[in-house]
Amino acid sequence: xxxxxxxxxxxxxxxxxxxxxxxxxxxxxxxxxxxxxxxxxxxxxxxxxxxxxxxxxxxxxxxxxxxxxxxxxxxxxxxxxxxxxxxxxxxxxxxxxxxxxxxxxxxxxxxxxxxxxxxxxxxxxxxxxxxxxxxxx
Amino acid sequence: xxxxxxxxxxxxxxxxxxxxxxxxxxxxxxxxxxxxxxxxxxxxxxxxxxxxxxxxxxxxxxxxxxxxxxxxxxxxxxxxxxxxxxxxxxxxxxxxxxxxxxxxxxxxxxxxxxxxxxxxxxxxxxxxxxxxxxxxxxxxxxxxxxxxxxxxxxxxxxxxxxxxxxxxxxxxxxxxxxxxxxxxxxxxxxxxxxxxxxxxxxxxxxxxxxxxxxxxxxxxxxxxxxxxxxxxxxxxxxxxxxxxxxxxxxxxxxxxxxxxxxxxxxxxxxxxxxxxxxxxxxxxxxxxxxxxxxxxxxxxxxxxxxxxxxxxxxxxxxxxxxxxxxxxxxxxxxxxxxxxxxxxxxxxxxxxxxxxxxxxxxxxxxxxxxxxxxxxxxxxxxxxxxxxxxxxxxxxxxxxxxxxxxxxxxxxxxxxxxxxxxxxxxxxxxxxxxxxxxxxxxxxxxxxxxxxxxxxxxxxxxxxxxxxxxxxxxxxxxxxxxxxxxxxxxxxxxxxxxxxxxxxxxxxxxxxxxxxxxxxxxxxxxxxxxxxxxxxxxxxxxxxxxxxxxxxxxxxxxxxxxxxxxxxxxxxxxxxxxxxxxxxxxxxxxxxxxxxxxxxxxxxxxxxxxxxxxxxxxxxxxxxxxxxxxxxxxxxxxxxxxxxxxxxxxxxxxxxxxxxxxxxxxxxxxxxxxxxxxxxxxxxxxxxxxxxxxxxxxxxxxxxxxxxxxxxxxxxxxxxxxxxxxxxxxxxxxxxxxxxxxxxxxxxxxxxxxxxxxxxxxxxxxxx
Numbered sequence: 031x032x033x034x035x036x037x038x039x040x041x042x043x044x045x046x047x048x049x050x051x052x053x054x055x056x057x058x059x060x061x062x063x064x065x066x067x068x069x070x071x072x073x074x075x076x077x078x079x080x081x082x083x084x085x086x087x088x089x090x091x092x093x094x095x096x097x098x099x100x101x102x103x104x105x106x107x108x109x110x111x112x113x114x115x116x117x118x119x120x121x122x123x124x125x126x127x128x129x130x131x132x133x134x135x136x137x138x139x140x141x142x143x144x145x146x147x148x149x150x151x152x153x154x155x156x157x158x159x160x161x162x163x164x165x166x167x
Numbered sequence: 168x169x170x171x172x173x174x175x176x177x178x179x180x181x182x183x184x185x186x187x188x189x190x191x192x193x194x195x196x197x198x199x200x201x202x203x204x205x206x207x208x209x210x211x212x213x214x215x216x217x218x219x220x221x222x223x224x225x226x227x228x229x230x231x232x233x234x235x236x237x238x239x240x241x242x243x244x245x246x247x248x249x250x251x252x253x254x255x256x257x258x259x260x261x262x263x264x265x266x267x268x269x270x271x272x273x274x275x276x277x278x279x280x281x282x283x284x285x286x287x288x289x290x291x292x293x294x295x296x297x298x299x300x301x302x303x304x305x306x307x308x309x310x311x312x313x314x315x316x317x318x319x320x321x322x323x324x325x326x327x328x329x330x331x332x333x334x335x336x337x338x339x340x341x342x343x344x345x346x347x348x349x350x351x352x353x354x355x356x357x358x359x360x361x362x363x364x365x366x367x368x369x370x371x372x373x374x375x376x377x378x379x380x381x382x383x384x385x386x387x388x389x390x391x392x393x394x395x396x397x398x399x400x401x402x403x404x405x406x407x408x409x410x411x412x413x414x415x416x417x418x419x420x421x422x423x424x425x426x427x428x429x430x431x432x433x434x435x436x437x438x439x440x441x442x443x444x445x446x447x448x449x450x451x452x453x454x455x456x457x458x459x460x461x462x463x464x465x466x467x468x469x470x471x472x473x474x475x476x477x478x479x480x481x482x483x484x485x486x487x488x489x490x491x492x493x494x495x496x497x498x499x500x501x502x503x504x505x506x507x508x509x510x511x512x513x514x515x516x517x518x519x520x521x522x523x524x525x526x527x528x529x530x531x532x533x534x535x536x537x538x539x540x541x542x543x544x545x546x547x548x549x550x551x552x553x554x555x556x557x558x559x560x561x562x563x564x565x566x567x568x569x570x571x572x573x574x575x576x577x578x579x580x581x582x583x584x585x586x587x588x589x590x591x592x593x594x595x596x597x598x599x600x601x602x603x604x605x606x607x608x609x610x611x612x613x614x615x616x617x618x619x620x621x622x623x624x625x626x627x628x629x630x631x632x633x634x635x636x637x638x639x640x641x642x643x644x645x646x647x648x649x650x651x652x653x654x655x656x657x658x659x660x661x662x663x664x665x666x667x668x669x670x671x672x673x674x675x676x677x678x679x680x681x682x683x684x685x686x687x688x689x690x691x692x693x694x695x696x697x698x699x700x701x702x703x704x705x706x707x708x709x710x711x712x713x714x715x716x717x718x719x720x721x722x723x724x725x726x727x728x729x730x731x732x733x734x735x736x737x738x739x740x741x742x743x744x745x746x747x748x749x750x751x752x753x754x755x756x757x758x759x760x761x762x763x764x765x766x767x768x769x770x771x772x773x774x775x776x777x778x779x780x781x782x783x784x785x786x787x788x789x790x791x792x793x794x795x796x797x798x799x800x801x802x803x804x805x806x807x808x809x810x811x812x813x814x815x816x817x818x819x820x821x822x823x824x825x826x827x828x829x830x831x832x833x834x835x836x837x838x839x840x841x842x843x844x845x846x847x848x849x850x851x852x853x854x855x856x857x858x859x860x861x862x863x864x865x866x867x868x869x870x871x872x873x874x875x876x877x878x879x880x881x882x883x884x885x886x887x888x889x890x891x892x893x894x895x896x897x898x899x900x901x902x903x904x905x906x907x908x909x910x911x912x913x914x915x916x917x918x919x920x921x922x923x924x925x926x927x928x929x930x931x932x933x934x935x
Contacts, residue, residue: 062812064896070821141892144905154916163922
């Protein structure tokens with residue numbers, strides 16, 4: 031599927047879509063969005079790139095095997111769940127929040143890290159499945 | 168950590184440690200393994216001074232306090248008796264095995280299993296929490312499975328192990344049911360506290376179920392008819408295992424359970440009656456069967472079943488006297504039976520056969536062993552001055568003082584006559600008479616191989632001469648604890664009484680059978696013809712039918728075709744919805760509440776209908792997928808119109824990915840073929856349409872219900888306050904129900920790994 035229009039567009043679309051996915055992830059706590067949708071958007075971005083430029087280039091762009099994102103995300107989510115136990119002596123998954131409000135992002139707390147974990151797992155799962163299947167095709 | 172918990176866990180830790188040490192290094196330190204049971208023996212001995220006077224030692228560690236499941240341990244008289252049996256006989260078995268299995272490839276594994284078993288058994292008899300007891304109970308079944316199947320290259324060993332595991336596992340399930348039911352009825356899992364609810368055990372309507380569950384658990388574990396057959400099969404295990412598990416300890420776990428709960432059930436008349444019937448029948452049946460076995464261990468297996476039957480029978484009589492008799496008989500049996508098993512083991516080890524028809528005159532070669540065998544046989548026959556005499560006296564005394572004295576006494580006498588025969592057949596026959604021509608010479612065994620059984624046999628005689636020892640240490644205390652009556656004091660000589668006459672008849676009868684009955688293979692084969700109607704065959708056949716039925720069911724419902732699964736699910740749901748709507752139609756649409764449709768909504772609905780029709784009737788696969796995609800995107804609009812942007816976004820992304828996945832998969836498939844005929848297509852169409860229709864009806868019905876507002880209100884109120892978020896959906900996902908999300912992403916990861924592994928392995932196979 032070599033199409034000049036798609037190839038050219040994907041070069042611009044990839045960073046834009048990824049940026050958008052991060053945006054969706056970050057705003058999730060206040061407005062529609064979140065880690066799951068963000069992860070799906072990011073995976074679509076990469077899949078679009080793969081369609082336009084071939085799987086090899088996308089893999090090169092990603093540097094690591096998408097499978098590695100799965101444990102990374104799981105660890106991040108698990109970490110955010112047990113941090114309250116270790117540092118605050120609170121039950122598992124208690125929300126811990128940074129008192130100040132940061133510019134752009136808003137309030138930062140363990141829930142955000144948890145959502146980021148979900149984000150990575152979703153990207154990892156989608157890309158692993160689709161890359162593996164399209165390698166076959 | 169309390170000392171007691173550590174002591175019990177030490178056996179498990181030791182077992183695991185052995186696996187860490189490894190086979191090679193273990194061989195050099197085999198002796199070291201025996202230190203464990205020996206030191207445990209002395210540890211539990213230290214409790215004896217207290218428990219013999221009725222003191223109890225409690226120890227408790229919280230485990231799952233919210234469910235009332237804790238590591239509660241209680242050492243009382245009964246527990247001490249069993250712990251001493253477990254560690255005492257355990258010590259001898261550990262030491263005996265060093266020489267018995269010398270140089271075996273899996274010696275280390277054997278000791279590891281044995282230690283784990285010992286720990287489980289100790290936990291079982293000291294646990295004061297019913298759930299904890301259940302866990303240890305199951306651990307004994309599992310470790311027994313490994314020990315029976317220890318010769319894992321032998322097919323029949325493995326089969327016996329599985330039979331034993333399924334029978335005792337059945338009992339384990341029943342014990343769990345007993346525990347949960349009892350816990351619910353009394354409100355506690357602590358065994359000693361349950362005593363405060365006597366009504367539950369005798370008057371409550373569920374007390375019948377309690378009895379059934381308890382008996383199923385105890386009878387399977389303690390090999391009572393009709394579950395006895397796993398025990399002769401379990402004799403495939405190496406002899407030390409048979410000695411330890413299948414005569415002295417594990418099979419007594421069922422007895423222990425009955426003893427432990429006999430105070431609870433003391434007012435329940437059926438408790439005693441059922442025990443009496445099953446115990447009585449088992450002991451007669453098993454004792455009679457000893458006549459027809461040619462394998463020494465086969466005889467021992469049946470005489471063990473018989474002995475267990477006697478104990479159950481004694482518990483069934485239910486007087487203080489009979490409980491004393493049961494306690495004494497447990498000690499008697501453990502001592503002589505373990506000794507006979509070890510004697511058999513040594514004979515097998517030195518001559519290579521256990522066939523009683525091929526053995527004889529071994530006293531010429533194995534003199535010390537023959538003494539051990541003879542003393543054990545004497546104790547088993549109940550000839551004075553052994554402790555066996557005492558045990559038998561007490562049995563007769565209890566039957567004579569019971570309601571149906573003549574019937575029970577006759578049963579007991581007949582059983583004991585056969586038991587006398589069995590004891591001598593195993594303990595003395597191989598040593599007596601002429602050396603058969605097949606045996607030329609027998610090597611002298613290592614001294615441990617005769618010392619261990621001799622020690623047990625001699626202990627039996629010592630206890631017989633000085634019955635005061637066990638009387639003070641065990642019998643009085645335990646009888647007081649388990650029954651309301653007072654225990655009789657043990658004496659070897661009661662004077663010339665009717666009981667003495669019965670004893671004499673028993674011994675004379677047994678010896679006469681021993682003298683004139685010729686054990687032969689012909690007789691063994693004759694009794695095997697009855698095998699077809701034996702409980703073993705009936706149960707195995709039932710299991711077989713069950714397996715066939717399961718196979719049939721799986722073939723019908725889970726044939727591996729995705730379309731079949733989807734069809735079954737949809738049909739089932741359609742039936743459920745349909746029946747529900749048919750029985751209880753509550754569907755009404757008030758047209759007033761429906762606002763007018765807007766033009767955009769009509770357009771979207773029209774697109775949806777068209778795309779569905781297009782998907783169904785198109786001839787090309789790719790177009791069908793495109794049609795599905797259009798349908799999905801139209802659905803996003805619907806979500807948007809009804810203010811669910813989250814859903815719309817997710818639907819949009821998911822739909823995109825689904826279409827891509829479909830395209831990727833279909834790319835590899837051949838051109839569109841008409842794989843299903845028109846009948847199938849019509850059938851599928853009907854199923855799909857009716858499912859959709861009923862689903863729609865159900866949704867309309869749900870809309871009519873007044874929704875439960877409290878949950879929504881809770882989230883709406885607390886989302887910002889507690890979780891600092893304004894998007895309730897997201898707050899629920901990452902905070903309120905965050906743990907669910909955690910599990911979900913884990914499942915997602917597993918799915919990805921599954922796809923990856925399946926396809927990659929498939930590729931690799933093809934590349935080769």
